[in-house]
Amino acid sequence: MPQVTLTVNGKTSTVEVEGRTLLVELLREKLRLTGTHVGCDTSQCGACVVHVDGDSVKSCTMLALQADGATVTTIEGLAKPDGTLHPMQEAFREYHALQCGFCTPGMVMSAIDLVQKHPQGLSEKEIREGLEGNLCRCTGYHNIVKAIAAAQDVMHGRRSELQPAAE
Amino acid sequence: MNAVTPFEGIGASVKRKEDLRFLSGRGQYTDDINRPGQAYAYILRSPHAHARIVVLDTAAAAAMPGVVAIYTGADTAALGSIPCGWQIHNKDGSPMAEPRHPMLAEGKVRHVGDQVAVVIAESRGQAKDAAEAIQVEYEVLPAAATMAAAQAPGAAAIHDGVAGNLCYDWHIGDKAVNDAAFAAAAKVVEFETTNNRLIANAMEPRAAIGEFDSTSGDYTLYTTSQNPHVIRLLMGAFVLQIPESKLRVVAPDVGGGFGSKIYHYAEEAIVTWAAGKLGRPVKWTCERTESFMSDAHGRDHVTKCALALDANGKFLGLRVHTEANMGAYLSTFAPCVPTYLYATLLAGVYTTPTIYCEVKAVFTNTVPVDAYRGAGRPEATYLLERLVDIAAAETGIDRVEIRRRNFIPTDAFPYQTPVALQYDSGDYTATLDAALAASDWAGFEARRQAAAAKGKLRGIGCSTYLEACGIAPSAVVGSLGARAGLYEVGTIRVHPTGSVTVLTGAHSHGQGHETTFAQLVADRLGVPVAQVDVVHGDTAKVPFGMGTYGSRSLAVGGSAMVKAMDKIIAKGKKIAAHLMEASVEDIEFDRGTFRVAGTDRTKALAEISLAAYVPHNYPIEEIEPGLEETAFYDPKNFTYPGGCHIAEVEIDPDTGHVTVMKFTAVDDVGRVINPMIVEGQVQGGVAQGIGQALLEAAVYDSDGQLLSGSMMDYCLPRAEDLPPVGVATHTTLCTHNPLGVKGCGEVGAIGSPPAVMNAVVDALKGYGVRHVEMPATPQKIWGIIHAGQRLAAE
Numbered sequence: 001m002p003q004v005t006l007t008v009n010g011k012t013s014t015v016e017v018e019g020r021t022l023l024v025e026l027l028r029e030k031l032r033l034t035g036t037h038v039g040c041d042t043s044q045c046g047a048c049v050v051h052v053d054g055d056s057v058k059s060c061t062m063l064a065l066q067a068d069g070a071t072v073t074t075i076e077g078l079a080k081p082d083g084t085l086h087p088m089q090e091a092f093r094e095y096h097a098l099q100c101g102f103c104t105p106g107m108v109m110s111a112i113d114l115v116q117k118h119p120q121g122l123s124e125k126e127i128r129e130g131l132e133g134n135l136c137r138c139t140g141y142h143n144i145v146k147a148i149a150a151a152q153d154v155m156h157g158r159r160s161e162l163q164p165a166a167e
Numbered sequence: 168m169n170a171v172t173p174f175e176g177i178g179a180s181v182k183r184k185e186d187l188r189f190l191s192g193r194g195q196y197t198d199d200i201n202r203p204g205q206a207y208a209y210i211l212r213s214p215h216a217h218a219r220i221v222v223l224d225t226a227a228a229a230a231m232p233g234v235v236a237i238y239t240g241a242d243t244a245a246l247g248s249i250p251c252g253w254q255i256h257n258k259d260g261s262p263m264a265e266p267r268h269p270m271l272a273e274g275k276v277r278h279v280g281d282q283v284a285v286v287i288a289e290s291r292g293q294a295k296d297a298a299e300a301i302q303v304e305y306e307v308l309p310a311a312a313t314m315a316a317a318q319a320p321g322a323a324a325i326h327d328g329v330a331g332n333l334c335y336d337w338h339i340g341d342k343a344v345n346d347a348a349f350a351a352a353a354k355v356v357e358f359e360t361t362n363n364r365l366i367a368n369a370m371e372p373r374a375a376i377g378e379f380d381s382t383s384g385d386y387t388l389y390t391t392s393q394n395p396h397v398i399r400l401l402m403g404a405f406v407l408q409i410p411e412s413k414l415r416v417v418a419p420d421v422g423g424g425f426g427s428k429i430y431h432y433a434e435e436a437i438v439t440w441a442a443g444k445l446g447r448p449v450k451w452t453c454e455r456t457e458s459f460m461s462d463a464h465g466r467d468h469v470t471k472c473a474l475a476l477d478a479n480g481k482f483l484g485l486r487v488h489t490e491a492n493m494g495a496y497l498s499t500f501a502p503c504v505p506t507y508l509y510a511t512l513l514a515g516v517y518t519t520p521t522i523y524c525e526v527k528a529v530f531t532n533t534v535p536v537d538a539y540r541g542a543g544r545p546e547a548t549y550l551l552e553r554l555v556d557i558a559a560a561e562t563g564i565d566r567v568e569i570r571r572r573n574f575i576p577t578d579a580f581p582y583q584t585p586v587a588l589q590y591d592s593g594d595y596t597a598t599l600d601a602a603l604a605a606s607d608w609a610g611f612e613a614r615r616q617a618a619a620a621k622g623k624l625r626g627i628g629c630s631t632y633l634e635a636c637g638i639a640p641s642a643v644v645g646s647l648g649a650r651a652g653l654y655e656v657g658t659i660r661v662h663p664t665g666s667v668t669v670l671t672g673a674h675s676h677g678q679g680h681e682t683t684f685a686q687l688v689a690d691r692l693g694v695p696v697a698q699v700d701v702v703h704g705d706t707a708k709v710p711f712g713m714g715t716y717g718s719r720s721l722a723v724g725g726s727a728m729v730k731a732m733d734k735i736i737a738k739g740k741k742i743a744a745h746l747m748e749a750s751v752e753d754i755e756f757d758r759g760t761f762r763v764a765g766t767d768r769t770k771a772l773a774e775i776s777l778a779a780y781v782p783h784n785y786p787i788e789e790i791e792p793g794l795e796e797t798a799f800y801d802p803k804n805f806t807y808p809g810g811c812h813i814a815e816v817e818i819d820p821d822t823g824h825v826t827v828m829k830f831t832a833v834d835d836v837g838r839v840i841n842p843m844i845v846e847g848q849v850q851g852g853v854a855q856g857i858g859q860a861l862l863e864a865a866v867y868d869s870d871g872q873l874l875s876g877s878m879m880d881y882c883l884p885r886a887e888d889l890p891p892v893g894v895a896t897h898t899t900l901c902t903h904n905p906l907g908v909k910g911c912g913e914v915g916a917i918g919s920p921p922a923v924m925n926a927v928v929d930a931l932k933g934y935g936v937r938h939v940e941m942p943a944t945p946q947k948i949w950g951i952i953h954a955g956q957r958l959a960a961e
Contacts, residue, residue, distance in 0.1 A: 018292065034199035035192015037422070039370045040455035044878035047370060075192035089190040093182055096843045099851060100677030101189025102196065102370040102422025124891075131886040135878070137370050137423050138677045139847060140854030140915075141886040165180075165843070 004068045008033065009077030017064045024048045024059035026067070027074060035075040035105045039135070046134030049106035049113075050074045056113035058133070075105035078112075087162060088112050091151035092144070095165045099138035107144060110134050115152040122152060176690035177906075180843035183682045184696065185675070194420040197374040197391050202448035205376065206235050208438055209294035210451070211284040211301055212460065213276035216310035216532035216871020217323065220274055220283070220303060228286060228300040233293030236445060237301070238437075239284045240273040246440065249433055250405040251497040252397075254648040255335045255506055255528070263335035263528070266326035268496040270406065270433045270440070276305070277325055277495035278532050279873055280460025285437050287449055310532040310871035314469060314490045317531045325495060325530045332530040334493050335502065339510045339586055340523035348484030348521045352475035356558040362546045363941045364467035364492070364865040365858075366875070367539050368883055369676075371422020372453040373462065377438035381446050385413050388439045392418040393428045393674050394714020397651065399706050401431040401499065407440055411706075414439075418704040421676035425855070426538040427462045428676065429716045430499035434461075459876045464865050465539020467492035468505060468546050474554050480564040482517055482573050487524040487550070494535035501537045502528060507587075507647050508543030508635075508717075514584035515551045516595040516633045516809055517573040522585045532871040538716065540855055540916040544634040549941075552630040552921030556928065557937060566925070567603065570631050571596065581902075588635055590807045591902040598833045598897050599631055602811035605895060606831040611815070624818040624952075625828070626932070628925025632918040633809035636910040637722030639802035654801035655719070656711045657727035659688070659735050661794040663780035665773025666698040670797075672712015673724030674704050677851075678912065679844045680720060686840055687725055687906075691732045692772060693759020710797055718910030721840065722806045722901065729905045730798035738790060739775045745786040746770055746778060806901045806909040810834035812853070812918035814926040823949025825861055825927055827890045832918065834894070837901045837909030845911045850892045852915020858884040859916070860923035864942050882942075931955075 001016040008031060015030045027033045027050065038060055039047035048060040051073040078086040088108050091097070098104040114130040115122065122130065127148050128141065136144060146165070153159040175181055188194050225237040249268040256262055267273075271282050284301055288294035311317035311325065317332040325332050349355060376389040386409055392398050395416040402416075403409040421428060438449040453461065468489050475484040491505030510524040541548075555573075559566035574595045575582050582590045603609070611627045618625035638644065641652035658670035667688050673680060685699035702708050715724075740754040743761035747754075753764045761770045778785055779794040815829040832849050839845050862882040866874040875881040900907030920941060927943045928936055934955030939947065 020292065028199075032201075033192070034196075035194070037196070037371070038198070039372065039422075040878045042455065042877050042879050045370060045455075075190075079191055085190065092190055093186040096183065096847050098186060098189055099679070099847060100370065100423040101185070101194050101420065104189050105192050108190065128886040128889075135370065135883055135885065137368055137425070137855070137883070138851045140850040140852075140884075140892055141889055142850045142892050143847060145886060145891075 002065060004064050006067050006070050006072055008072045009074060019065065021064040022060055023062040023064050023067050026064040027059060033074050033076050037102055037105060039102065044135065046110055047103050047106040049109040049134065051109060051113065056110050075108060087154040088151045090162055091147040094162055095143045095147035095150060097139060097143040097147035103134060103136045107134050107136060111148045115148065115155050119156055121156065124149065175686060175696045177686060177838065177840050179686065180841055181682055181686055181696055183679050184685060185679065185681045196371055196420045196422055197376065197389050198452045200376060200389050200419065202376060202378055205448035205450045206287045206289060206445065207291040207294045208441065208449050208451040209286050209291065209298050210282050210434065211286065211298040212457065213272065213279060213281040213283055215276060215305050215307050216279050216312065217308040217325065218276050218305035219308060220272060220276065221306050222302060222304035223284065224302040225284065227302065228297040231293065231297040231300055233289035234297045235287045235289065236441065237284060237286050238271065238441065240269055240271040243270045243440065244273055246270060247406040247408065249431060249436065250401050251502065252401065252499045252650050253503040254650065255337050255502040256648065257336050258338050263502055264329040264333065265497060266329055270436050278534050279871060280457065280534060281495065282433050285441065287441055287445065312532060312867040312869055312871040314492050314529040314531060317529050325532060329530060334497065334528035334530055336527050337506055338525040341521065342523050345484050345486055345521045345523035349475045349486065352483050353478040354476045354562055355473055356476065356554065356561055357473045358554045358557055359471045360550065360553065360938065361940060362466045362468040362549060363859060365465045365539055365863050366459055366865050366881055367425040367427035367462060367465060369423030369425055369427055372455055372458050373428065373432065373434065374452040375435045375438045376448055376450045377442035378448040379443040379446060385415065386439055386443060387415045387417065388435055389417045389419065390435050391421050391428050393421065393424040393676060393716055395674065395704055395706050396672060396712045397714050398431050398435060402436050402439065406436045415707045418674055424676045425540040426465060426542055426716060430463055430537055456877055459881065460534055460873055463498045463535050463537035464494065465536060466546060467536050470550055472550060472554060474558050476558060476562060480562050480569045480572055482519040484521040485513055485519050487513060489524065489526045491526055491528045492533065492536050493528050493530050494533045495530060496535050498535035498537035501535060503648065504538050504543045509547050511586045511588050512544050512547035512635060513551060513586055515548065516575055516631050518575050520585060533867055540852060541913045544913065545917045545920060548630065548632045548917050549921045552632065553924060553938065556925045567629065570599065588805060591804060592899040593633065593807060593809050593835060594897065594899050595631055595809060598810040598835055601895060601897050602629065602813050602831050602833040605833065605893060606813040606815065606829065608813065618817055622820065624820055624930040626926040626930025627813065627815045628922050628929050629811060629813045630918050630921040630925065631811045633807055634913060634917050635805040635807055636718035636913060637802055637806040638717040638719055639805045641801050651713065653713055654799050655713055655723040655727045656797065656799050657724060657731045658710055658795065658797040659728065659731040661735060661772065661776045663777050665694065665776050667692065667694045669699060669701045669728060670709045671701060671703050671724050671728065672709055672714065673720035674715040678715065678720060678848065679841065683721065683840050683844060684725065684728060687728055688732065691729065692735065694772065718912040721906065721908045722904055722910050723800060723802050725906050725908060726904045727798050727800035730800050731796045734796035734798060735794060738794065739772065741786060741790055742775045742778055743770045746784065803903040806837065808834060808836045808909040808911065808914050810914060810918060812922040814919065814922040816923065816926040816930055818930045818948060820952050823945035823952060825943050825948060827857055827923060830890050830892045832892060832894045832915065833897055834911065834914045835897050835899055836911040836914060838898060838907040839896055845896065846894045848911045849894045849915045852913060853892045853919045854884050854889055856916045856919025857889060857923055860920045860941050861943050862888065
């Protein structure tokens, strides 16, 4: 079987895979990083989004072999080693932007990429448009949009701390 | 014991305890679990809606690499039928038709997606490869994709012995009284509609792992379930004949359910049974395409109804005839959805004195239909609230005014409806007024004009809804055909040093029980939320339970916890009385502290619990050591949340696209424990309701092929499709449970579809439109607008 070498959350691994193995299968089944989820089989739901070389990628739509030599970040790799959450994770908690939690890892990874690619800041409408690749069935997106809006201020250094959610 | 800050008790928006693991990728969903030595199952499914299996040859597949076993219906025919949990009786008193629902097809397939065979192999890929090598020859039979086709003269029988493909023909209400009301009416408004078939699409696909310990004979099933104890009962007792003591069912983190994970599914029985046969764990994970053709669908009613009114717009009577699609087999609770969860809701918030409803449940060659968020109540609410709007238009009475004239007044509670239910509390005028104010209903005409100036059609619509949830008293539902009790179980375990573990039979799959339930303990026992752990979803840990559906977790499960906590307090008082040498009657308890009334002598809960587990100085003759209590709570009645939803839409006449500009929900869910969570539940429900109104439909072609069989074809709401949803609550307390709570999980999906559709029809009022069927897709709306323009031109 062919081998693929990649760095995931700072750790380099070499793994044997079948030619048809998807990146998400490698992450979940070979590296046991089960935070990345599979919600569909048509690249519609975005539960499997990870960062590959800094870009958000649906890991169900990329072969593991295509990730050879790549640097991958998954939801498990976002928090600092001391456990401090990424501002986007913190914002999702503060704004109740998750319910069942299944879409959450992909949603958070997409949201981080979306914010990073728009340093000028995103309006509510732009955030909604930017989430077109991610489905959530629980929240109606209302609080996800609010969380992303709050997180971007911290990520871009416009606020030092997250704006608390209104009671 | 630390003092509890008031922020953690009832009414505080405590941030969720469960979030940290979900946000850091450490949730544990069923597919995240891997058992040593596990094999993988793949289900071969029928490509035909109705066919006889002529040849089923697994020999070539069995020789494929990695294949461990292949099983077909011939192997499982001696096992039990997948059971149905609710028996409805026909008008003549005879029981409904209840055909066998096999784990694997026995000579015949009845819907696209029906299980034909299971391949078990060393890897998922090998199982799938081998399934492709199974040779099946089908004799395709005529398929009934719709209820009309299933009931047509000469339609093929889907099940032997089920005449006319009719499951049951049921009714409720006094027909003679109803007929008399219609005969005396000044006005009768008639209405026909289809409530569109939906697919729940919880983001986590179903999965199941079966495991068998040959030394002990113990089975374990890990499954994506809303109610593991119910699965243990149904699968153990009815399908596989495994005693409860030998069967553990674990429903770990579950990624959304919305009803679709209530039911006992064949795959659960298949992996459990196969694990026993093979002596190794067997894991099955559903692919999304499979979910579309194997998860129970929802709704799918075809209804004709009529409302009788007097000259002042007072409702005199309601007559309803509904046909409800059961699909090819009876799913666990399917028969009760269009009967006791639907027809009993047809009074809504109105004083309609007589209601007669008949329901025919019909088998078709489609995926089984069962409860989906709201279950029967959205269908009833949609019917009623569209009918009221049509009645308003046809009597010339303002649509808000006609509602006000017919509301059950606040002094009428308890209010007995003509369709069995007795409402305990509500204030429909208050929720209506609050929603009208929050939505600026009065200022709408200016917004309509402004939209018209931009070439857009703007409309506004409201619905004043009610639901019955916390499905309830066991004796009542038993008399109506339920084969289970509908109580809930809660255990409160106060540990020696004062932290608390709650064991609950309710199951959280997004609802935030780990936080809300901890708040109940914080509020009543004074233990900080951080020191309260909520355990659910494991039959080996939780004594018993009925699970989570019908917005019942807090009203029924929370009430059980309160009952158990009251036992803890009562026992604690005895211990405190002993330690402080006072009489039990003189001991008061308030948030963590036992006090001798009128003195400063106190004992903290942690001191009492320590004494209970280290009973050196203890009333051992009188009470047992330990501080753990279990309570079963059987509700006295349903709970009745209600409220008003208002939608404002804008239609682009060039494209027919409907945009929801603003959505306002004012709900009475009884006492609110965590406002943040309640708001989130309502927003999520509204999103699904807007989905039903504008986007979603499960579509079959006439051969029974599911056309909307993927997320590319079935239109789920995305962030851009939805507006911000404004949520407010107006509380009247439930009068019969100790918390005064009513339930909030389903209100959003119940109140919103008619609000949106009333707004769509309002926007199109210049085109002579009486009604628009859901979903109001751009194609449908464009057609209406352009047909209207053609008529105007002619």
